[in-house]
Amino acid sequence: MKIATWNVNSLRVRLPHVLEWLQAQQPDVLALQEIKMTDDQFPVEQFNECGYQAVWSGQKTYNGVAIVSKHPTQDVVTDFPGWQDDQRRILAATIDGVRIVNFYVPNGESVASDKYQYKLAWLKAAKHWLAAEFKQHDKMIVLGDFNIAPEDRDVHDPAAWQGQVLCSDAERAALTEIMALGFVDSLRLFEQEAGVFSWWDYRAAAFRRNMGMRIDLLLVSAALQARCCASYVDKQPRKLERPSDHAPVILELT
C-alpha cells in the first residue's frame, strides 16, 4: 500500500501535475491540501478517469482538503466534534482498514499573531480528537501539511528560524503531544541524508538552493509501524513549470 501527501496550492492550477503524478506513481491513497476550491468545483471526473475515487472538503479561495484513493473510503469525517470552523482543514476516511487522517494545520503567520494562537488551539483540538479516534482505530496514519518542522534537522537554517513560526517550542511541543498518543514520524524510520525537505519558498530561488523545511509529515501508529518499508520525498514535481511550493511525501506499507 502506497500512501502520499501533497499540498498542491490550488488544485485548479496543479491538476495536470497531480494527474501526471498519479499515473506515474500509482499511489493507493493521495491526501491533498490547499485545494482552494468549493465542493462543486472539485474535478472528480478527471480522477475517476485515472482510476481513482475521491472525497473532499472544500471552500472558496483558501484551505480545502481531499483524499484521492484507488479503493473505497468509509466513515468520512470533516470536523472535530464541537469545534465550529469555516476553514476546511480536516478530512478523515478509512481505506482498506487503515484510518487516514488528512490535516492542513494552520500556518500561524508569526508567533505574535492571533493566527498563531488559533494554530495552537487547533492543534490542541486535534490531539483530543485523535485520542478519541485512536480508541476506535488502531491502524492510523495522520498525514498532511503540519506547518511544523519537527526538529532542527528539518530546517535549512535552524539558527535563523529559531523561535519563529513553524519551529517554535510551543508548536513542536504540540506535535510531540500528538506523537505521544502513539505515532512515529514515518520518514525518520529510515536512514536519510541531511537536507531532506518538503517545502521551499517560491522566493529567493529557495528550491534551487535547497533552502527548505520538512513540514509535510506522515505519522503512523504503532500497529502499522512493522508494515512500513519506505518513506521519502519526491522532489521531481517541485522542478516542473509552475509548481506547488510543496513536494509530495510518500509512505510505502507492505
Place this chain on the structure above:
DNA sequence: ATGGTGGTCCAACCA
C-alpha cells in the same frame, strides 16, 4: 533591512 514569488481574484489577504 527590505523584498524577493505565487494563488485567489482585482484590493488585499494568505502563505
